[in-house]
Amino acid sequence: MARAKAQIPPAAIVAGKPTVAIVGRPNVGKSTLFNRLVGGRRAIVEDVAGTTRDRLYGEARLGRLAFRVIDTGGLEPAAAEGYPALIRLQVEVAVAEADAIVFLVDADTGLTSADEEVSQLLRERSDKPVVLVANKADNATRREATAEFHRLALGEAIAISAYHDMGLADLGDRLESLLPEVAEEEAPGALRLAIVGRPNVGKSALVNAILGQERVLVSAEPGTTRDAVDTELEYEGQSLVLIDTAGIRRRGKVGRGVEKYSVMRAQEALERADVGLLVLDASEGVAAQDLHIAGYVADAYKGLIVVINKWDLMEDTQEEREEFAEDVLGRLKFAPWAPLAFVSAKTGLNVDGLIELALEVGEVRSQRVATAGLNTLVQKTIAAHRPSGKGKRVPRIRYATQTSISPPTFVFFVNDASLIHFSYRRYLENAIRKQFGFEGTAIRLVFRSRDEE
Ligand code: GDP
Ligand code: GDP
Numbered sequence: 066m067a068r069a070k071a072q073i074p075p076a077a078i079v080a081g082k083p084t085v086a087i088v089g090r091p092n093v094g095k096s097t098l099f100n101r102l103v104g105g106r107r108a109i110v111e112d113v114a115g116t117t118r119d120r121l122y123g124e125a126r127l128g129r130l131a132f133r134v135i136d137t138g139g140l141e142p143a144a145a146e147g148y149p150a151l152i153r154l155q156v157e158v159a160v161a162e163a164d165a166i167v168f169l170v171d172a173d174t175g176l177t178s179a180d181e182e183v184s185q186l187l188r189e190r191s192d193k194p195v196v197l198v199a200n201k202a203d204n205a206t207r208r209e210a211t212a213e214f215h216r217l218a219l220g221e222a223i224a225i226s227a228y229h230d231m232g233l234a235d236l237g238d239r240l241e242s243l244l245p246e247v248a249e250e251e252a253p254g255a256l257r258l259a260i261v262g263r264p265n266v267g268k269s270a271l272v273n274a275i276l277g278q279e280r281v282l283v284s285a286e287p288g289t290t291r292d293a294v295d296t297e298l299e300y301e302g303q304s305l306v307l308i309d310t311a312g313i314r315r316r317g318k319v320g321r322g323v324e325k326y327s328v329m330r331a332q333e334a335l336e337r338a339d340v341g342l343l344v345l346d347a348s349e350g351v352a353a354q355d356l357h358i359a360g361y362v363a364d365a366y367k368g369l370i371v372v373i374n375k376w377d378l379m380e381d382t383q384e385e386r387e388e389f390a391e392d393v394l395g396r397l398k399f400a401p402w403a404p405l406a407f408v409s410a411k412t413g414l415n416v417d418g419l420i421e422l423a424l425e426v427g428e429v430r431s432q433r434v435a436t437a438g439l440n441t442l443v444q445k446t447i448a449a450h451r452p453s454g455k456g457k458r459v460p461r462i463r464y465a466t467q468t469s470i471s472p473p474t475f476v477f478f479v480n481d482a483s484l485i486h487f488s489y490r491r492y493l494e495n496a497i498r499k500q501f502g503f504e505g506t507a508i509r510l511v512f513r514s515r516d517e518e
Pocket of ligand 1: 089090091092093094095096097098138200201202203225226227228229
């Protein structure tokens with residue numbers, strides 16, 4: 066498998082800090098506040114496609130609090146759509162990405178109808194905490210005047226002056242009370258591998274081969290379902306859990322329903338797993354049921370490795386492997402990203418390699434792509450081939466962001482999600498994979514439309 070991870074420059078991977086988004090109509094001082102919060106930490110200047118500013122994101126610090134900040138004022142909807150679209154886009158991005166939203170108003174000009182619009186949108190769209198902040202409260206008179214923002218029904222505004230660096234400690238205190246506690250570099254949990262496949266392909270032999278080698282067995286206890294067994298082990302300092310469905314068949318008289326039953330069990334095991342190891346028997350090749358299970362893995366957005374077991378029965382040449390791979394991938398059309406591992410549970414051939422591959426897929430699943438790079442790619446991809454519309458309706462993709470990992474999930478903000486054709490989804494997915502890798506795992510693309518134009 067290609068080292069997908071290495072294709073992303075380190076700066077593109079962002080840490081799991083809480084995120085604060087600044088929203089508000091133009092000229093209230095969003096960018097001034099952003100710069101104040103980010104302070105000297107402005108080492109990276111990114112040219113962000115689809116925005117008016119160099120930087121939308123920054124690492125911020127207020128007192129003890131460290132967080133990521135987003136200046137939504139730099140977002141730029143398609144030119145013709147004007148101001149209401151701008152505000153909506155800001156709010157949508159803020160709601161999707163932030164743990165808390167700073168709604169900035171201007172104590173100099175006072176309350177405007179545009180503020181009311183932002184306030185209403187925030188109420189309609191967001192369940193995130195909103196902090197009302199009145200900027201440009203440079204002196205006592207303006208600080209007193211902030212009382213009128215009460216009418217936005219968001220509580221008392223925190224009066225600040227971003228320009229003169231006043232009131233920011235109050236803002237810090239409020240944010241600290243609202244933001245989730247983020248454990249420093251949270252230790253990732255054990256990677257969960259489900260070993261699935263038809264009866265007799267060698268699942269239990271494989272589990273034994275994995276466990277049999279000189280590894281520390283941490284514990285072996287019954288899984289959460291009575292039918293699958295979870296075994297925790299350590300491989301070169303990394304924790305793994307094997308979810309093993311092998312023993313099932315032997316437990317009851319399953320009889321004729323065995324195939325269907327094992328698919329059901331596989332699904333249960335996969336639900337609790339990060340990566341599915343779909344075991345095939347090299348002497349038999351791919352069966353319909355294997356495709357069924359692989360399809361389930363893809364639909365559940367899990368990682369998938371196709372394990373070609375009993376390779377000791379084959380002639381182990383490059384040519385043979387390539388031929389086999391071609392056959393398997395030709396049938397697994399919906400998961401062209403799944404790597405193959407040629408192993409023998411009997412001789413131990415490549416069993417270590419399989420575990421290393423699984424750990425790699427686990428890492429790929431927790432990879433994060435920076436929003437700036439993602440948007441640059443998306444804009445380029447769209448420019449190369451624009452989505453076709455339905456009649457007069459033309460799909461417009463404004464902004465994309467990776468909202469989560471395991472599975473890697475990308476949200477696209479579009480005018481109307483129903484206009485995005487399946488083939489265009491594929492096209493975007495392929496572009497993301499080409500640039501950022503994600504080999505070995507399904508990725509999720511979500512298209513979110515606005516209610517109205
Ligand atoms: P944005 O469009 O919301 O990002 O607003 P900007 O950050 O570009 O600021 C708009 C204008 O307000 C600029 O001329 C800033 O210098 C000014 N400004 C920002 N913060 C303050 C402040 O705290 N006090 C005063 N008096 N002016 C400010
Ligand atoms: P399961 O039903 O998928 O758990 O399959 P088992 O692990 O019980 O294996 C089924 C049969 O295949 C047994 O007779 C094993 O000895 C045999 N087997 C398993 N792995 C290998 C292998 O790598 N090479 C060979 N030649 N036989 C294997």
